[in-house]
Amino acid sequence: MILARVDGHAVTSIGHPSLIGQAIVLCTPIDESGATAGSPFAAVDPIGAGIHARVFITTDGSWTQGTVHDDHSPIRNQIMGLID
Amino acid sequence: MISPMGADQLTGKSSNDISAAWSLVAFDNLGAGVGDEVLYVEGAEAMQPFDRPIPLDAITVALLDSYRYTPPAES
Numbered sequence: 001m002i003l004a005r006v007d008g009h010a011v012t013s014i015g016h017p018s019l020i021g022q023a024i025v026l027c028t029p030i031d032e033s034g035a036t037a038g039s040p041f042a043a044v045d046p047i048g049a050g051i052h053a054r055v056f057i058t059t060d061g062s063w064t065q066g067t068v069h070d071d072h073s074p075i076r077n078q079i080m081g082l083i084d
Numbered sequence: 085m086i087s088p089m090g091a092d093q094l095t096g097k098s099s100n101d102i103s104a105a106w107s108l109v110a111f112d113n114l115g116a117g118v119g120d121e122v123l124y125v126e127g128a129e130a131m132q133p134f135d136r137p138i139p140l141d142a143i144t145v146a147l148l149d150s151y152r153y154t155p156p157a158e159s
Contacts, residue, residue, distance in 0.1 A: 008094070008153035012123065014114055015146025016133065024123070024146070026094065026153045039090050039105060040153065042123050052156055061129030074125045074132045074145050 001080065003037075005030050006053045010042055018065075018073035025049065025079070027057065043077035044068075054083040086110045086124055086142070094153035110142035121148040 008026035012019065022044040029038035034054065046067065049055050058064070061076040068075060088105040092098035101119070108126065113133075116122050123146040130143040 005155070007155040008151060010123065010146075010151040011149045012146040013149055015123065019146055026151060028091065028155055036091075036155070039088065039103075040094055051154070061125075061127070061132060065132070072133045074129045074143055076125055076127065076129045 001056050001058050003030050003032070003083065004028060004041075004043070004055055004057050005034070005036075006045070006049045006051060006055060006079075007040065008051070016074060018068045018070040018075055019044070022046070022068065022075075023048065027055070027077075027079075030054065041077060043079055044075055045079045047079055047082070049079055049082060055079045056081055056083060086122065086144070089121070091153070091155060094151070095155070108142050110144055111140055112144045114144050114147050116144055116147055121151070122146060123148065 004027035010024045025045045031037040064075045064078045087102045087107045090103040122144045126142045131140045
């Protein structure tokens with residue numbers, strides 16, 4: 001799992017079927033002090049994290065396949081929770 | 085071939101479409117054209133859509149219609 005900050009979102013209408021209905025956010029990895037620590041990436045957001053929210057993200061595709069109910073989903077990154 | 089977009093590409097700060105990150109070769113079943121913005125997945129999950137294991141490292145999973153990326157000013 002990695003720490004990240006939600007810095008934006010993306011909209012798509014053509015993609016893998018398992019992405020249908022999923023909110024896609026653009027995140028920036030952060031370190032323990034909240035400073036940027038890497039290049040941006042996309043993740044699906046099932047919890048509705050707001051802009052600049054600090055979140056933790058799983059990169060475990062097999063876990064995400066369960067939450068999207070699609071064993072053939074290639075999605076990896078998914079927001080698991082907000083950091084208080 | 086894909087060039088991963090860095091923060092400077094996402095914010096428009098850099099006019100160079102090719103980021104400093106390593107470009108990669110990806111499988112594409114969506115019909116992405118040159119200059120299109122896509123989401124891609126790298127790693128073992130890239131072969132997940134297929135019925136049998138294939139030697140694949142990266143795959144496009146979505147064509148982007150639009151995006152917004154606004155990191156806070158202090159970063």
